Amino acid sequence: MxxxxxxxxxxxxxxxxxxxTTALTQxxxxxxxxxxxxxxxxxxxxxxxREQGGSMSVHQGRIDDFNDCQRVVxxxxxxxxRVDFLVNNAGITADKTLRRMTSDxxxxxxxxxxxxxxxxxxxxxEHMIERGSGRVINISSVIGETGNVGQANYAAxxxxxxxxxxxxxxxxxxxxxxxxxxxxxxxxxEMVEAxxxxxxxxVIEKIPQRRLGRPAEVARVVEFLLEDESAYITxxxxxxxxxxxx
Amino acid sequence: xxxGPxxxxxxxxxxxxxxxxxxxTKALTHxGARVVVIGLQADxxxxxxxxxxxxxxxxxxxxxxxxxxxFATCQAMxxxxxxxxxKIDILVNNAGITKDRTVRKMTVExxxxxxxxxxxxxxxxxxxxLDNMLANKYGRxxxxxxxxGHTGNFGQANYAAxxxxxxxxxxxVALETARNGITVNAVAPGFTRTEMVAAxxxxxxxxxxxxxxxxxxxxxxxxxxxxxxxxDDNSGFITxxxxxxxxxxxx
Numbered sequence: 125m126x127x128x129x130x131x132x133x134x135x136x137x138x139x140x141x142x143x144x145t146t147a148l149t150q151x152x153x154x155x156x157x158x159x160x161x162x163x164x165x166x167x168x169x170x171x172x173x174r175e176q177g178g179s180m181s182v183h184q185g186r187i188d189d190f191n192d193c194q195r196v197v198x199x200x201x202x203x204x205x206r207v208d209f210l211v212n213n214a215g216i217t218a219d220k221t222l223r224r225m226t227s228d229x230x231x232x233x234x235x236x237x238x239x240x241x242x243x244x245x246x247x248x249x250e251h252m253i254e255r256g257s258g259r260v261i262n263i264s265s266v267i268g269e270t271g272n273v274g275q276a277n278y279a280a281x282x283x284x285x286x287x288x289x290x291x292x293x294x295x296x297x298x299x300x301x302x303x304x305x306x307x308x309x310x311x312x313x314e315m316v317e318a319x320x321x322x323x324x325x326x327v328i329e330k331i332p333q334r335r336l337g338r339p340a341e342v343a344r345v346v347e348f349l350l351e352d353e354s355a356y357i358t359x360x361x362x363x364x365x366x367x368x369x370x
Numbered sequence: 371x372x373x374g375p376x377x378x379x380x381x382x383x384x385x386x387x388x389x390x391x392x393x394x395t396k397a398l399t400h401x402g403a404r405v406v407v408i409g410l411q412a413d414x415x416x417x418x419x420x421x422x423x424x425x426x427x428x429x430x431x432x433x434x435x436x437x438x439x440x441f442a443t444c445q446a447m448x449x450x451x452x453x454x455x456x457k458i459d460i461l462v463n464n465a466g467i468t469k470d471r472t473v474r475k476m477t478v479e480x481x482x483x484x485x486x487x488x489x490x491x492x493x494x495x496x497x498x499x500l501d502n503m504l505a506n507k508y509g510r511x512x513x514x515x516x517x518x519g520h521t522g523n524f525g526q527a528n529y530a531a532x533x534x535x536x537x538x539x540x541x542x543v544a545l546e547t548a549r550n551g552i553t554v555n556a557v558a559p560g561f562t563r564t565e566m567v568a569a570x571x572x573x574x575x576x577x578x579x580x581x582x583x584x585x586x587x588x589x590x591x592x593x594x595x596x597x598x599x600x601x602d603d604n605s606g607f608i609t610x611x612x613x614x615x616x617x618x619x620x621x
Contacts (some may be wrong), residue, residue, distance in 0.1 A: 279384030290621040297618045309607075332548030337607040345608070348599050356560075356584060356592040359621035360614040366549045367610040370541040 130204045132197070133199075134158040135214030136242055137166040139313035140263065143339030144211055145169065146346045149178030156181050156207075158214065158244075158361035181361045187240035189266055190247070197247040206255065206318070207248050209350050212241035213263040215281075217315060218234050219274040230277045237281035241288060247303075258274045258301040262289050263342075266309040286361060293359030296322040301359035306345050309365025312336040332367030375602065378456045384408045384438050384449075384495060389564035390514065394422060394589035395596040397457075397489075399427040403460065406432040406451050408495075438491030439483075440466050441498075448498040457506055458499045460601050463492035463536075464514040468566060470525040482530045488532035489539070489545055496543055510601045511550035512561035513526030513540050514593075517560045517616045539606055544610035553599050553609040560616025562588040576602025586618030 131148050133314065135141040136157030145155045146169075155173075159166045159178060166182040173180040181203065185196040198206060210239060215237045218229040241262050252258030267275055270281030285305060292303040310316050310327050316336065328334055342364050363369060372593055381398050385391040387405035395405050407417050414433055420427040434450060436443040451458060466488045469480040492513050503509030519533030537556055544554040561567055561578040567587065570578075579585060593615050600608060614620065 194388055207568065293618050294583050320396065330546050334549060334611065341604070341607040344604060353592065353595055356588045356617050357596070357615050358584065359618040360616075362612045362613055364608050365611075367544050368606050370545055370610040 126151045129153040129208040130156065130200065130206050130348070131154045131209035132158065132200060132212060132244070132248065133190045133211040133213055134240065134245035137162065137169050137182060139310060139315055140249060140311055140342050141211075141213040142169055142325055144213060144346050145180060146173065146178075147340065147343040148179050148209070148350070149173045150176070151347060153209070154179040154181070156183055156204065156205055158183050158185055160184070160186060167365055176208065178188060178285070187243060187279055187360040188235035191289055193240075193243040194247040197244070197251075201251065207251055208257070209259045209261070210244060210248050211263065211346060213259045215263065215270065217275070217278050218369070219278070221274050222276045233277035234281050234284075236290070237278065238284040240284060245292065247362040250338070252301050253296075253299055258296075258305040259354075260289075260292060260301065261306050261346050261348075261349055262303070264305045264307040264361070266307055268307060268362065269363075269369045290359045297358060302349075302355065304349050304357060305361040306342060306349070307363045308337060308342045309368040310336050311339055311342055313339060321356050329367065331365070332370070335352070335366060337364060337366060374400065377402035378462070379403040379459040379601075380457055380464065381405045381450070381460035382408060382451060382458055382495070383462040383464055383497070384491065385413075386462070387413035387433075389566055390559060390562055390590045390593050391462075391464040392416070392420050393594035394464060394597050395431065396424065396452060397591070398419060398460070398592040398601065399424055399430040401598065401602075402427075403432070404432065405417045405432045406434055406446055406455070408434050408436060408438065408465070409561040410437060411435060435498075437487075438495055439486035441494040444491075444494040448495070448502075452502060458502050459506075460510045460610050461495060461499050462512045462597060463495055463599075465491055466514065466532075466566075468526070468529050470529070472525050473527045476527060483537075484528035485532050485535075488529065489535045492536060493539060496539075500547075500583065503552050504547070504550050508549075509547070510605070511543065511552065511554040512600050513556045514597070515540075515556045515558040515612065517558055517614070517620045519558060520620045535578055540612070541610045543551070548609060551606070553600070553606060555608060555610065557593060557596050557600070558610045558614045558616065559593045559617040560588050562590055562593055564590060567614055582617040582619040586617065588615060588617060
């Protein structure tokens with residue numbers, strides 16, 4: 125379905141990002157997966173994808189640095205010739221209540237989760253405009269809708285993605301480029317498994333379906349929005365959360 | 371021929387013979403579901419026309435005549451579907467009407483008629499199918515709302531109230547069924563190229579398009595594929611959601 129298409133997936137070697145990378149490569153796209161740390165796990169995923177007949181490259185970089193984002197995008201363009209899809213998935217947490225949160229905790233999360241999406245989008249946008257086509261998907265979070273104790277920085281970064289996405293969607297609406305948000309609930313990833321057991325049980329108790337989502341359940345929504353036929357969907361927020369945000 | 375991912379699934383699509391509904395019927399039968407279209411008398415012929423356009427999947431198409439505005443009718447139709455097909459996996463509440471007029475001129479009857487079909491109809495249909503879905507621990511319910519349910523629209527107090535009412539109904543039923551293998555979601559189309567929109571004055575259509583950042587009407591198939599996506603077995607973690615398809619008209 126995505127034969128000859130090239131996707132950049134930031135944070136595309138772990139968690140939800142790895143599921144997105146897997147789904148897109150299985151659908152025939154080349155995925156250029158960005159990562160900051162964890163070269164071994166990145167290479168391991170790339171090897172696995174290639175074993176399954178997929179096409180994937182890994183690109184180390186700092187998403188909170190615009191110049192480095194531009195360098196990675198140029199590298200992908202030089203190697204693969206085009207970028208059809210950008211999935212801004214990279215995200216970090218630095219949880220602390222506001223009383224204890226330092227401005228470094230705040231800025232670190234905002235710089236990666238929100239400014240990272242801006243940096244990557246900006247780095248690839250002229251290319252997409254020139255070609256008159258593109259799909260940008262920003263991975264937000266149910267926390268961006270609801271807020272969460274101890275996550276003022278994360279919630280602000282994820283809610284900020286809504287405003288960023290919608291502005292981008294408006295600016296690109298007549299240029300063949302769509303911009304949408306996928307907002308997952310709590311998904312069984314390393315990030316969520318790092319939550320202490322007692323706290324995680326409390327989270328699950330609040331999910332109407334009483335279970336965590338699977339990374340693949342989020343990835344398929346991303347894949348759907350990337351399809352050519354999804355051209356009329358833009359500025360939308362597609363939630364996948366087991367009913368958590370109602 | 372019938373090997374699609376929805377093979378073996380039984381779906382009801384209200385108003386499934388025309389407009390967005392016909393595109394939904396097409397998408398579901400294309401993927402192998404048996405689809406029972408619910409419609410009024412005139413929809414019987416439309417269903418036959420639709421059948422002729424389904425390449426090789428026409429035998430999956432069935433028809434039940436009745437008005438969703440009456441609960442007893444909904445119950446009787448659902449019983450007939452169950453008698454014939456044994457179960458209901460998918461319910462798409464798509465049937466809708468308009469009776470546009472400003473509030474000053476809108477009669478109580480115009481208000482009531484639109485609410486009866488567009489809002490009470492989905493409630494009646496959900497109520498009628500729910501026991502079967504609960505017994506099977508499986509269900510996919512999709513309510514077709516509208517961008518107008520988010521924004522309101524000049525001359526559509528009744529339609530806008532019904533369509534935003536559907537969002538509350540969707541989320542409540544989603545909560546009540548979340549632990550029973552049933553998902554309940556809304557799809558909210560923007561202005562879409564159907565007879566309903568074609569019946570609008572040209573100036574109003576031009577206005578709608580000018581308010582759509584994508585600067586065009588949607589196609590029924592662009593809505594149907596989102597409904598089809600939500601009806602997939604693998605969409606089990608999506609519930610209580612509102613998926614907009616509107617060319618950026620409402621963000």
